[in-house]
Amino acid sequence: MSMKRRIFLMAILSLVFVTSGFAQFQRSIFNHVGLNVGAGTEGINVGVAAPLTNYLELEAGVSLMPSIKANADVDLHSNASLNVQGVAVRIPDATVNTEVDIARTTFNVKAHLYPFGGDSKFFLTGGFSFGNPKIAKLSGHSDEIERFANQYPAYKQEILDLVSVGLADYNVKLDDNFDIHGDIRCNSFRPYLGLGFGRLVPKKRVGVRLELGCQFMGTLKVYQNDEKVEINKVLNDTMGDDADDISKFIEDWKYYPVLKLQIVGRIF
16 A cells, blocks of 8 residues: 555544544533632632533532621710619710621522533523521620629619610610621522523533523511511611612512623533
C-alpha cells in the first residue's frame, strides 16, 4: 500500500473517531454529573446537577448570603418617674446598643426544562427552596436601665413597663433581661420559578450560565420577643394615616428576586 493511501486512510479513521466521539455525548438518566458555583442576589451558590434526558436536568444546592451586620445606639423613651415610698425617682435617660443582622441560607431543589432539547441552552426552571424563616434579626441591651433597676428591684416590672425603644415609629419593650429581640420572618418552604440560558451539565468541561427567577416567600411577619406583632395595628397606633401604605408594603412583599451568574463544570 502506497504512503498516500495510508495517510488518506489514517485521516478517514481519525475523522470517524472524532465524529463518533462527539456523537457519543448524550444525556440520559444520571449518566453525567455537573458541579456549579455562582453568585447573585441569593448570595454564594454551590450545587450539583445531573441530567435525565436532553430535555431535563435535576439540581440540588445551597445558597449562602453572608451575614450583614450594623450597630447603633438607640435612645430609650423613659420620660417617667417611680414613686418610691412617696418620693419621685426619675428613670434616667439611657440608650440601647442594637445590632441588626441580615442573613439567608437556603437549600434548593430544582428541575430545569430545556424545551428545544438537543444541546439548546434556553431553559425554564421550577422547584423550591427551604431554610430558616428568620431573614432579619434585631437585638440589643441596656446596661443603664439594668443598673437602675438593680437599685430598685421591687420596681423592676414597673420600670420595664415605662421604658421602650423607639424604632421606626414603633416602641419596642425590653424583656426581663433588659434585652430587645425582634425579627422578620417568611415561609420556611418557598416555591421557585425561573428561566435562563446555559446548561448545568455542559457538553464541554466548563461553561457559563445565567438564571433569572422569583422565590415566593409568603407574607412577611414581624416578631418581638418571639411573639407576632400585628404590624397594621401597631402602625395605626403610632403613625395614623401613613400606616396603611407601610403595612401594605410589608404584606405585599411576598417575592424575592433571583439573579445569578454561574460557572458550571462537568465531572464526567
